[in-house]
Amino acid sequence: MKPTPEILQRLKDAVGPKGFVDGESDMAPYLAERRELYRGRAAAVVRPASVGEVSAVMRIAHEAGVHVVPQGGNTGLVGGQVPDESGEEIVLSLSRMNAVRGIDVENNTLTVDAGVTLAAAQEAAREADRLFPLSLASEGSCQIGGNLSTNAGGTQVLRYGNARDLVLGLEVVMANGDVWDGLTGLRKDNTGYDLKQIFLGSEGTLGIITGAVLKLFPRPLSVETAFAAVPGVEAAVKLLRVADGLSGGQVSTFELVPRIGVEFVTRHIEGASDPLADQYPWYVLIEMTAGMEDARLAETMEAALAEGLDQGLVSDAALARSETQRADFWRLREALSDVQRAEGGSIKHDVSVPVSKMADFIARASEAVSARLPGVRVVAFGHIGDGNVHFNLSQPVGMDRAAFLALWGEMNAIVHGIVREMGGSISAEHGVGRLKRDEIAATKSPVEMAAMRALKQALDPKGILNPGKVL
Amino acid sequence: MKPTPEILQRLKDAVGPKGFVDGESDMAPYLAERRELYRGRAAAVVRPASVGEVSAVMRIAHEAGVHVVPQGGNTGLVGGQVPDESGEEIVLSLSRMNAVRGIDVENNTLTVDAGVTLAAAQEAAREADRLFPLSLASEGSCQIGGNLSTNAGGTQVLRYGNARDLVLGLEVVMANGDVWDGLTGLRKDNTGYDLKQIFLGSEGTLGIITGAVLKLFPRPLSVETAFAAVPGVEAAVKLLRVADGLSGGQVSTFELVPRIGVEFVTRHIEGASDPLADQYPWYVLIEMTAGMEDARLAETMEAALAEGLDQGLVSDAALARSETQRADFWRLREALSDVQRAEGGSIKHDVSVPVSKMADFIARASEAVSARLPGVRVVAFGHIGDGNVHFNLSQPVGMDRAAFLALWGEMNAIVHGIVREMGGSISAEHGVGRLKRDEIAATKSPVEMAAMRALKQALDPKGILNPGKVL
Numbered sequence: 001m002k003p004t005p006e007i008l009q010r011l012k013d014a015v016g017p018k019g020f021v022d023g024e025s026d027m028a029p030y031l032a033e034r035r036e037l038y039r040g041r042a043a044a045v046v047r048p049a050s051v052g053e054v055s056a057v058m059r060i061a062h063e064a065g066v067h068v069v070p071q072g073g074n075t076g077l078v079g080g081q082v083p084d085e086s087g088e089e090i091v092l093s094l095s096r097m098n099a100v101r102g103i104d105v106e107n108n109t110l111t112v113d114a115g116v117t118l119a120a121a122q123e124a125a126r127e128a129d130r131l132f133p134l135s136l137a138s139e140g141s142c143q144i145g146g147n148l149s150t151n152a153g154g155t156q157v158l159r160y161g162n163a164r165d166l167v168l169g170l171e172v173v174m175a176n177g178d179v180w181d182g183l184t185g186l187r188k189d190n191t192g193y194d195l196k197q198i199f200l201g202s203e204g205t206l207g208i209i210t211g212a213v214l215k216l217f218p219r220p221l222s223v224e225t226a227f228a229a230v231p232g233v234e235a236a237v238k239l240l241r242v243a244d245g246l247s248g249g250q251v252s253t254f255e256l257v258p259r260i261g262v263e264f265v266t267r268h269i270e271g272a273s274d275p276l277a278d279q280y281p282w283y284v285l286i287e288m289t290a291g292m293e294d295a296r297l298a299e300t301m302e303a304a305l306a307e308g309l310d311q312g313l314v315s316d317a318a319l320a321r322s323e324t325q326r327a328d329f330w331r332l333r334e335a336l337s338d339v340q341r342a343e344g345g346s347i348k349h350d351v352s353v354p355v356s357k358m359a360d361f362i363a364r365a366s367e368a369v370s371a372r373l374p375g376v377r378v379v380a381f382g383h384i385g386d387g388n389v390h391f392n393l394s395q396p397v398g399m400d401r402a403a404f405l406a407l408w409g410e411m412n413a414i415v416h417g418i419v420r421e422m423g424g425s426i427s428a429e430h431g432v433g434r435l436k437r438d439e440i441a442a443t444k445s446p447v448e449m450a451a452m453r454a455l456k457q458a459l460d461p462k463g464i465l466n467p468g469k470v471l
Numbered sequence: 472m473k474p475t476p477e478i479l480q481r482l483k484d485a486v487g488p489k490g491f492v493d494g495e496s497d498m499a500p501y502l503a504e505r506r507e508l509y510r511g512r513a514a515a516v517v518r519p520a521s522v523g524e525v526s527a528v529m530r531i532a533h534e535a536g537v538h539v540v541p542q543g544g545n546t547g548l549v550g551g552q553v554p555d556e557s558g559e560e561i562v563l564s565l566s567r568m569n570a571v572r573g574i575d576v577e578n579n580t581l582t583v584d585a586g587v588t589l590a591a592a593q594e595a596a597r598e599a600d601r602l603f604p605l606s607l608a609s610e611g612s613c614q615i616g617g618n619l620s621t622n623a624g625g626t627q628v629l630r631y632g633n634a635r636d637l638v639l640g641l642e643v644v645m646a647n648g649d650v651w652d653g654l655t656g657l658r659k660d661n662t663g664y665d666l667k668q669i670f671l672g673s674e675g676t677l678g679i680i681t682g683a684v685l686k687l688f689p690r691p692l693s694v695e696t697a698f699a700a701v702p703g704v705e706a707a708v709k710l711l712r713v714a715d716g717l718s719g720g721q722v723s724t725f726e727l728v729p730r731i732g733v734e735f736v737t738r739h740i741e742g743a744s745d746p747l748a749d750q751y752p753w754y755v756l757i758e759m760t761a762g763m764e765d766a767r768l769a770e771t772m773e774a775a776l777a778e779g780l781d782q783g784l785v786s787d788a789a790l791a792r793s794e795t796q797r798a799d800f801w802r803l804r805e806a807l808s809d810v811q812r813a814e815g816g817s818i819k820h821d822v823s824v825p826v827s828k829m830a831d832f833i834a835r836a837s838e839a840v841s842a843r844l845p846g847v848r849v850v851a852f853g854h855i856g857d858g859n860v861h862f863n864l865s866q867p868v869g870m871d872r873a874a875f876l877a878l879w880g881e882m883n884a885i886v887h888g889i890v891r892e893m894g895g896s897i898s899a900e901h902g903v904g905r906l907k908r909d910e911i912a913a914t915k916s917p918v919e920m921a922a923m924r925a926l927k928q929a930l931d932p933k934g935i936l937n938p939g940k941v942l
Binding site: 458 | 575576577578579580621622624628633635636645649650651652653655656657658659660661662663664665666668669671672673677688689690691692693708709712715716717718719720721760761762763767771774823824825826827828854857858859894895896897898899900901902903907911915916918919921922923925926928929930941942
């Protein structure tokens with residue numbers, strides 16, 4: 001329900017004047033996501049500075065039945081962090097809870113407030129000669145709390161796992177304001193249900209993450225990067241297994257890049273060039289890391305590529321011989337999202353299938369979208385090692401941009417239909433939020449939906465936490 | 472409630488005569504665990520041969536309010552798999568569901584029935600030139616379903632994680648007989664709550680795991696094993712960080728062995744010998760693995776030990792020069808549980824603390840138990856890299872065995888009290904079952920217990936799944 005003036009005053013008292021925002025223009029940055037795809041309204045934005053203040057806010061909201069939308073760095077892509085249009089919800093921003101609480105070098109753990117940015121967490125690890133491996137495009141502004149609530153992915157999942165895998169403990173404020181202190185730094189604890197798992201990835205619908213104990217890793221001292229041409233997606237997957245086997249799990253990045261992606265990047269980005277003399281249909285960016293400076297990692301990379309050549313999995317390859325060259329190789333992967341803009345409208349899909357079905361998926365989905373719209377340009381790229389591909393479509397050359405974008409829903413239906421037939425996921429990284437809520441409800445099994453609703457009912461019986469998101 | 476003859480007949484019809492056991496002597500193997508610490512009674516044992524039959528059993532049990540105790544290989548150490556003494560429960564054994572359903576080499580996944588033994592799962596992986604890294608003493612008879620329901624640990628957790636971390640998908644029969652098919656082989660899927668996490672480690676109290684998609688890894692081609700003397704536990708932890716850093720995460724085993732353990736093993740096991748010329752207070756068994764045959768892993772191990780010597784973390788060390796020597800080193804660790812028996816009674820603790828607090832914990836706990844019982848012999852050993860130590864006590868020489876064992880509860884209270892003060896876990900690997908249920912309820916926070924009870928209520932509202940276990 002809409003908070004009364006009295007409730008708003010109680011909320012203001014709970015967080016203090018610095019933590020309470022209700023002017024239209026002051027609230028504006030919290031009410032829309034950056035691409036303006038989602039814009040809502042709110043009765044107020046509260047910015048608690050401590051777990052005690054978060055708890056106080058939730059006790060008031062719970063008593064009054066006020067809906068609360070938790071928000072981190074506001075970088076989510078599915079509208080999960082944006083309030084609805086009613087103006088009755090309050091946004092709870094974690095951004096003032098931004099302290100690094102502590103680092104335990106011998107335990108390889110870092111304890112942080114939820115509002116610490118990902119970049120700040122990485123930096124705290126680096127200062128202690130450790131690695132916090134989560135790495136995302138938005139790392140300068142996204143926050144740990146948001147990363148964990150959405151189980152963020154990124155470019156190092158292959159080696160270190162998703163955000164869920166990088167957490168040992170959580171502090172969570174429950175819907176009724178109770179605080180669960182689960183900030184353990186333990187690697188093994190079988191004393192009952194692993195509660196943290198329930199809050200990780202649940203997009204703020206079951207509780208509000210206010211703090212976390214994160215896993216740290218040895219900082220790699222050697223890095224080798226290669227850009228390899230492969231005859232096809234299936235060969236790329238086989239090459240991954242060769243590289244993974246030979247290196248004993250030292251492959252940290254294995255990213256697919258299509259020929260059209262190299263063309264887009266070299267066309268639109270000054271100084272970008274194709275590292276290989278000839279043209280090939282597909283490429284992979286491979287990175288291996290090791291702990292020793294003289295770990296002869298280059299030999300391992302070369303051995304993997306040589307084996308790939310022998311088995312017909314590699315057509316040509318270049319090894320980065322300098323940091324500049326390494327950056328050049330990475331740019332061919334990292335610029336792919338941006339350069340699509342220069343080629344007109346694009347329709348995006350963030351999907352996964354079993355790694356073994358990746359080639360088949362890309363072939364089938366490419367054929368299906370081309371049958372619907374001849375001339376559509378498939379730009380399929382990304383985390384092939386995780387079975388996760390950004391199956392993006394650039395508009396046919398010369399087509400009207402708006403007419404192309406009007407096909408968004410239809411193209412989604414075609415691609416997601418194939419994903420489902422292959423046992424895949426229609427949201428590999430980005431979550432459900434508002435964007436995919438209806439599609440999830442329509443396509444998951446009734447048993448799974450019933451279990452999800454039972455969990456929601458168990459932990460948030462009044463339904464005040466991020467309503468209308470996920471389920 | 473006690474199943475009526477009519478209910479028992481319906482259960483028999485559901486699983487067929489081969490799947491129904493009700494004679495006293497035929498039921499006996501299912502009613503007690505191997506050490507006879509727990510022995511119960513049952514109205515019947517059902518042994519369904521398919522997920523459909525498990526579902527049928529649960530529908531009947533749910534309708535009638537009959538309590539069901541799921542059981543795998545019956546190797547659990549906390550009584551979780553044993554029925555109570557009422558004779559009203561039924562045991563549901565998964566042992567007839569023992570098919571390997573499939574292997575997807577390029578996806579690095581293995582799909583199995585819950586009743587497949589851990590050894591059979593390892594073997595299926597090996598045949599495909601892959602590694603399934605879960606490794607336990609009971610692997611010949613324990614089953615995957617039990618391993619996952621209890622989130623089993625073992626000797627390779629340091630590198631590959633606990634059982635929970637080795638699962639991509641589950642098939643679960645819910646309390647009401649509904650079947651959740653979550654047998655995905657996806658490495659990334661953010662379409663809602665990660666339901667499998669709720670069933671992993673919940674000891675059969677929330678649903679019955681009937682099948683799983685397991686993660687596979689490259690099979691290591693090089694192995695190096697060292698047995699190193701260290702001046703103390705703190706030095707051991709620091710050495711782990713050195714070895715982990717230098718090898719870039721290739722340490723797969725790092726196990727603590729005390730001097731008294733070496734003495735017990737060399738005294739009681741024929742052919743066992745101390746690999747080092749002098750005596751030292753503590754040792755670590757270190758193993759590194761790599762994917763290439765010529766990976767120069769020996770150099771990495773030697774570099775880590777040399778750095779350890781330089782920093783005063785290593786007093787002496789031996790590298791295994793043959794498979795025989797490697798087996799000898801491992802025996803010094805693996806025989807530790809058994810040889811304690813030859814030294815009289817032993818009181819056991821399966822605890823964890825943050826790795827950084829391990830030295831302090833062992834010192835404090837050793838002092839406290841010695842103060843209570845002068846002459847008690849502390850045998851603290853195990854997975855120091857995970858912060859998990861088996862803090863076992865052997866009786867003083869010459870003390871009456873029964874008198875010593877009568878101190879079990881008192882010693883537990885002393886040790887667990889220190890564990891709790893240090894933010895540790897009183898059951899790092901073995902779970903809660905019946906053994907630690909009361910202690911958990913008495914010591915976890917009310918918020919955590921309330922959340923656990925809410926989950927139980929949400930997924931098993933009639934309380935028919937493994938009642939009296941965990942909570």
